[in-house]
Every structure is written in structure tokens, then in C-alpha cells.
Amino acid sequence: xxxVKQSPQSLIVQKGGISIINCAYENTAFDYFPWYQQFPGKxxxxxxxIRPDVSEKKEGRxxxxxxxxAKQFSLHIMDSQPGDSATYFCAASMGSWGKFQFGAGTQVxxxx
Amino acid sequence: xxxxxxxxxxxxxxxGKDVELRCDPISGHTALYWYRQSLGQGLEFLIYxxxxxxxxxxxxxSDRFSAERTGGSVSTLTIQRTQQEDSAVYLCASSLVQxxxxxxxxxxxxxxxxx
Numbered sequence: 325x326x327x328v329k330q331s332p333q334s335l336i337v338q339k340g341g342i343s344i345i346n347c348a349y350e351n352t353a354f355d356y357f358p359w360y361q362q363f364p365g366k367x368x369x370x371x372x373x374i375r376p377d378v379s380e381k382k383e384g385r386x387x388x389x390x391x392x393x394a395k396q397f398s399l400h401i402m403d404s405q406p407g408d409s410a411t412y413f414c415a416a417s418m419g420s421w422g423k424f425q426f427g428a429g430t431q432v433x434x435x436x
Numbered sequence: 437x438x439x440x441x442x443x444x445x446x447x448x449x450x451x452g453k454d455v456e457l458r459c460d461p462i463s464g465h466t467a468l469y470w471y472r473q474s475l476g477q478g479l480e481f482l483i484y485x486x487x488x489x490x491x492x493x494x495x496x497x498s499d500r501f502s503a504e505r506t507g508g509s510v511s512t513l514t515i516q517r518t519q520q521e522d523s524a525v526y527l528c529a530s531s532l533v534q535x536x537x538x539x540x541x542x543x544x545x546x547x548x549x550x551x
Contacts, residue, residue, distance in 0.1 A: 366544055367440070367527055368527075368540075369541075423481050424479070424481060426478040426480075428477060
């Protein structure tokens with residue numbers, strides 16, 4: 325069963341717009357929530373990550389919002405640019421050795 | 437090398453053949469992971485190495501799948517008697533430190549196609 329559910333599956337946004345991707349998890353033992361960005365033909369790369377003791381983390385145009393009670397977290401891409409066009413994966417992990425449960429991914433297309 | 441290196445980048449094989457996929461992690465990274473990415477799917481955890489030992493093999497789909505790591509460095513994922521459902525991109529990642537907050541650095545993957 326998928327422990328991390330991600331939506332939407334795909335997203336088209338105009339340049340300058342806001343992209344929002346949502347994830348929900350079941351396991352309350354998860355204690356680390358990263359987002360990975362993947363371009364075609366490349367491996368995923370860490371974009372931003374959050375722990376459940378904070379409700380929001382911002383790095384440049386990328387923000388993670390975290391709602392512990394709802395067991396949900398989201399990625400906001402502000403002022404989206406064509407170079408942001410990629411597939412984004414949320415993930416969650418627990419324990420000491422970093423085994424990740426990944427969402428199914430969201431393909432984001434930013435139109436000029 | 438500067439990043440995680442995987443080979444081959446593409447492999448086409450016939451059903452029933454064995455394949456070996458290689459991963460060369462970033463130098464000094466003690467943790468190594470194998471994931472599988474099927475078309476349009478997320479990443480599926482296969483196995484984790486800390487040094488040469490594999491404390492978690494829970495994601496290996498069947499006993500046709502095995503992996504080893506030698507010298508705390510290079511890892512090989514072996515799939516025996518390949519099946520069409522094994523077709524996927526196999527991603528290797530390494531991490532400097534053990535633990536969830538150790539950033540995973542992924543290779544570009546080995547795309548396996550089983551005919």
C-alpha cells in the first residue's frame with residue numbers, strides 16, 4: 325500500500341504563477357519529509373526538506389507547508405519559471421537509516 | 437567521480453536472462469540505496485547498505501533479486517531470470533551519513549527493458 329499519497333499527477337502553470345503539490349501520509353512515525361526534483365533522464369535531486377517540529381520552511385521560491393495534525397504537507401513553487409518544469413516527488417522517512425517512502429510524483433509544466 | 441555513477445545506462449535483455457547493474461557511489465559515502473522507478477510511478481525502495489552490510493532488504497520484490505556491496509564502495513544489483521515486469525529504471529543513491537537527514541545523491545539510473 326502506498327504510504328505517501330501525492331496529488332495532482334500533473335500540473336500546468338503559466339510563468340510567474342504558483343505551483344502547489346500536496347502529499348498526505350499515514351504513518352505518524354515519519355519524522356523527515358523531503359521533496360525531490362527530477363528532470364528527464366536524470367536522477368532525483370533534493371530540493372527542500374522539513375521536519376515535523378516546524379510548520380513551514382522556505383528556500384528561495386520553494387516553500388514547504390506542514391500540517392502535522394492533518395498528516396499533510398505541500399510544496400509551493402512561487403513565481404514558477406520554465407526551468408522549474410520537472411517531476412516533483414514528496415517523500416517521508418523514519419528511523420535512523422533513511423529508507424524513504426516516495427509519492428507517485430507530479431509532472432509540472434511551466435508555460436512561457 | 438563527482439557523482440554517483442551507474443552502469444549500464446541502458447540494458448535490453450530477453451526474458452529469462454540474468455542481468456547485473458552496477459553502482460559506484462560518491463567516495464566516502466557509507467550509505468547506499470537501490471530504488472526502482474517504473475514508468476509513471478514513484479520510487480520504490482529495494483535495499484539499503486551501510487558499509488558492506490544490508491540491514492534492510494525488505495524492498496526486494498522476489499528471491500530473483502539480490503545485491504551486494506564490496507569494499508564499502510561499489511554495489512551490484514543482480515536480477516536472475518528476468519521477467520517483463522522487471523522493466524524499469526533502477527536508481528542507486530548514496531549518502532554521506534547514516535540517517536534520514538543524510539541527503540540522498542542519486543545516479544542517473546540504469547534503464548532495464550526485458551523483452
